[in-house]
Amino acid sequence: MNSRDKILGTVKNNQPPLRELPEVPAGGGSGDLAAAFSTMLEGIGGQVFLVSGYDRIVAILHEQHPDARRIVSGCPELAGFAEVAGHYDDPHALENVDLAILRAHFGVAENGACWMTEDQMIERALPFITQHLALVLRRDAIVADMHAAYERIGGMGDYGFATFIAGPSKTADIEQSLVLGAHGPRSLIVFLLDEGVSDAGYY
Amino acid sequence: MAVGMSENKKDHAALADEFNKDEPRVDWHDQTLWWIRQKRDKAAHQVPDWELLRDTASGIKDNVLSNLSGYLQQFETAAIANGVTVHWAADAMEHNEIILSILRKQGVGQMVKSKSMLTEECHLNEFLHKNGVEVVDTDLGERVVQLAGEPPSHIVLPCIHKKKEEIGEIFHEHLGTPAGNADPQFLTHAARLHLREKFLTRRVALTGVNFAVAETGEFVVCTNEGNADMGAHLADVHIACMGIEKLIPQRRHLGVFLRLLTRSATGQPITTYSSHFRRPRPGQEMHIVLVDNGRSTHLGRKDFRSSLKCIRCAACFNTCPVYRRSGGHSYHTAVAGPIGSILSPNLDMKKYADLPFASTLCGSCSNVCPVKIDIHEQLYKWRQVIVQEGYAPVGKKVAMQAMNWVLSHPAVYHTAGRTGRWVMAHVPFTVNNGLNAWYKQRDMPPPPATSFGEWYKKNRRGHE
Numbered sequence: 001m002n003s004r005d006k007i008l009g010t011v012k013n014n015q016p017p018l019r020e021l022p023e024v025p026a027g028g029g030s031g032d033l034a035a036a037f038s039t040m041l042e043g044i045g046g047q048v049f050l051v052s053g054y055d056r057i058v059a060i061l062h063e064q065h066p067d068a069r070r071i072v073s074g075c076p077e078l079a080g081f082a083e084v085a086g087h088y089d090d091p092h093a094l095e096n097v098d099l100a101i102l103r104a105h106f107g108v109a110e111n112g113a114c115w116m117t118e119d120q121m122i123e124r125a126l127p128f129i130t131q132h133l134a135l136v137l138r139r140d141a142i143v144a145d146m147h148a149a150y151e152r153i154g155g156m157g158d159y160g161f162a163t164f165i166a167g168p169s170k171t172a173d174i175e176q177s178l179v180l181g182a183h184g185p186r187s188l189i190v191f192l193l194d195e196g197v198s199d200a201g202y203y
Numbered sequence: 204m205a206v207g208m209s210e211n212k213k214d215h216a217a218l219a220d221e222f223n224k225d226e227p228r229v230d231w232h233d234q235t236l237w238w239i240r241q242k243r244d245k246a247a248h249q250v251p252d253w254e255l256l257r258d259t260a261s262g263i264k265d266n267v268l269s270n271l272s273g274y275l276q277q278f279e280t281a282a283i284a285n286g287v288t289v290h291w292a293a294d295a296m297e298h299n300e301i302i303l304s305i306l307r308k309q310g311v312g313q314m315v316k317s318k319s320m321l322t323e324e325c326h327l328n329e330f331l332h333k334n335g336v337e338v339v340d341t342d343l344g345e346r347v348v349q350l351a352g353e354p355p356s357h358i359v360l361p362c363i364h365k366k367k368e369e370i371g372e373i374f375h376e377h378l379g380t381p382a383g384n385a386d387p388q389f390l391t392h393a394a395r396l397h398l399r400e401k402f403l404t405r406r407v408a409l410t411g412v413n414f415a416v417a418e419t420g421e422f423v424v425c426t427n428e429g430n431a432d433m434g435a436h437l438a439d440v441h442i443a444c445m446g447i448e449k450l451i452p453q454r455r456h457l458g459v460f461l462r463l464l465t466r467s468a469t470g471q472p473i474t475t476y477s478s479h480f481r482r483p484r485p486g487q488e489m490h491i492v493l494v495d496n497g498r499s500t501h502l503g504r505k506d507f508r509s510s511l512k513c514i515r516c517a518a519c520f521n522t523c524p525v526y527r528r529s530g531g532h533s534y535h536t537a538v539a540g541p542i543g544s545i546l547s548p549n550l551d552m553k554k555y556a557d558l559p560f561a562s563t564l565c566g567s568c569s570n571v572c573p574v575k576i577d578i579h580e581q582l583y584k585w586r587q588v589i590v591q592e593g594y595a596p597v598g599k600k601v602a603m604q605a606m607n608w609v610l611s612h613p614a615v616y617h618t619a620g621r622t623g624r625w626v627m628a629h630v631p632f633t634v635n636n637g638l639n640a641w642y643k644q645r646d647m648p649p650p651p652a653t654s655f656g657e658w659y660k661k662n663r664r665g666h667e
Contacts, residue, residue, distance in 0.1 A: 004291035007447065007495045012272040014503030019269040022262035024455055025255060040472060091437055095403060110250075110462075111472035124484055125436035128429045128476075146458035146473075154455060160285075160482035164461075166473050169429040173344035173360065175367045176235055177387035182343060183395060183402070184429025184476070 027148025033109040034192055037142045041112030044167040045180050046188040050139065052197050054078060057136065061099065064189060065132055068098035074122050075101060075136060091125035100130035100185075104165070105156065106141040107190065108149050113166035114190060115149060117159040124161050128169075133185040135165070139194035212535065214557035214596065219529035232364060233527040239360075240521040242470025243571065250462065260459050261575040264512035267450055268502060274417040274450045275493065281420025282491055285482045290492045295325035298494045302327060302409065302442060303334055305490060309440055311336075311407050315398075317424070317431035318342040319411030320358050320515060321444050321494055323537035324550075338409075339401045341430040343394050350377045356531025358538055359468050359517040364530050398430070408434030412445035413514070414460055415491075418453045421481035422491065425464065425474040432478055440488045443480065447498050448511040460514060463573040467516040501549040506584045510545045512574040519568035519578055525561050534558060541568035545581040548589065556594035559585035617656065624650040 038048040054077040073082035104114040169184030292298035344361035355361030371385035483489035520540035544558035568578040627650035
């Protein structure tokens with residue numbers, strides 16, 4: 001008997017009588033979700049800006065990352081500011097990216113995470129290999145919690161790879177001292193896009 | 204030395220003794236982990252329905268264990284449809300052979316690996332090293348212990364036992380950082396540069412798995428550093444290794460577990476990255492290795508099977524008064540702490556006979572467990588199984604036999620009590636010495652003048 005059949009046989013033999021699946025709590029929460037999201041994300045080392053459009057995004061990025069040389073984006077609106085490509089043959093070609101600006105689907109108020117699927121990443125490696133990351137999402141695209149997040153994901157298209165990103169890459173492995181910029185981006189900016197706002201700066 | 208330990212191997216008590224020689228370090232270790240426990244409490248209290256969440260997670264995992272064979276087949280079918288190659292490994296050796304064969308097929312002698320306690324359990328690194336394959340652990344804490352030639356001492360915080368000065372020295376020796384520099388920011392940056400080169404040059408990346416979804420065939424890997432993603436997305440081949448108990452039924456169940464995992468582990472609301480891998484990227488190979496290594500047997504142990512619900516958050520480590528004061532290495536197993544002490548005896552009852560005794564049974568572990576495993580009750584039950592099977596540590600065995608004789612002979616019991624009190628009052632040095640394990644780090648308490656029985660006889664009899 002091969003290992004597969006042996007394992008499945010023993011498991012079947014030893015598993016207890018069937019227990020019903022419990023209900024999953026419904027997603028919920030009300031109030032100003034964008035404000036809650038911003039507070040949470042800033043608490044874990046990210047920055048949030050409420051912006052009216054891409055001009056404002058460019059201005060803020062100039063200010064925040066004056067030394068960025070190679071800037072890559074998945075937003076066609078940023079064509080003059082960043083290298084906007086649909087595809088790279090080899091992810092290693094992204095090794096020297098200083099700043100990547102990508103769209104995300106939505107944010108989660110309870111933990112500051114942003115959900116993005118691979119079609120928004122250009123290459124799967126890009127949101128991780130870039131020195132700094134900026135994500136763009138709509139101000140009203142914030143859900144309260146992870147239950148609401150998966151309800152929303154369930155209604156979206158299929159993906160081969162997707163991820164929640166909550167803040168810059170970090171580690172506290174050395175004596176529990178928090179250091180931002182472990183292997184991935186050293187900083188994360190999230191732009192909440194709302195054409196109706198006056199550009200006030202920080203959320 | 205305890206019976207049941209193989210030669211040259213020390214048991215938990217002996218290893219804890221070594222750790223306890225450096226008292227300031229023990230205090231530091233204790234306080235650091237307690238601080239993390241407090242962060243966990245704060246995070247948990249911010250979630251209104253925390254207890255409902257724990258109940259739900261526990262219930263989902265109960266369902267998983269009761270239909271594991273069905274979920275495994277469902278997962279396999281979905282993963283294959285996603286273009287992933289699925290392997291089954293009955294034990295650690297088969298797991299290691301599968302990894303080696305994938306590497307050989309690629310003609311590759313190097314690999315990057317993100318954190319996977321399963322590969323620690325299987326001693327994959329040693330096996331690959333013997334077969335000429337170089338493995339680089341890419342989690343910062345794991346890299347530190349790998350360079351130091353040690354196993355991780357904690358499943359979430361692998362080098363929690365190390366001082367920054369020691370890490371500075373290790374990096375000075377292996378990465379060429381300046382001698383005497385122990386600044387965490389500086390050392391982390393040095394590791395970032397060192398490991399970036401590895402990510403960019405290695406063609407095979409191995410990751411662990413936090414959750415695998417039967418419904419969709421996808422698996423989720425959680426890291427703060429981004430090392431799993433850096434490895435996987437730059438490699439031609441991604442191998443993901445998982446114990447068969449990591450399955451959950453549906454994707455929406457991830458909402459429950461991702462809310463619990465890091466809040467329980469470190470008090471964070473979520474890890475920086477929660478990556479969902481479903482299909483290899485074009486041109487990439489993706490492998491999943493499903494590993495049993497004793498889990499299917501454990502599933503058949505009625506009193507102990509619920510330990511397979513564990514999601515490896517390590518909340519039970521951080522809260523455990525024994526773990527905090529004895530250090531992870533004293534457990535001489537890949538998964539230390541309270542949960543490791545109920546999982547390991549299943550793997551090898553003789554080798555790990557000491558671990559269920561490395562507990563005060565205070566129950567703090569069960570109170571913080573996000574999937575509500577009755578950890579301290581299982582520790583207690585394992586003690587009974589271990590004694591019945593004849594694997595009890597010899598000192599305990601003799602003491603228990605003596606106690607059994609005393610307790611079953613009332614006359615002896617009363618004499619023994621009187622004798623004990625006399626000894627403590629007149630010749631305390633005969634018990635306040637190194638032969639008495641309870642004397643370590645403390646004095647024996649002053650003995651009562653009389654026993655309760657004697658007091659009752661004198662004071663209460665007449666009043667009835």
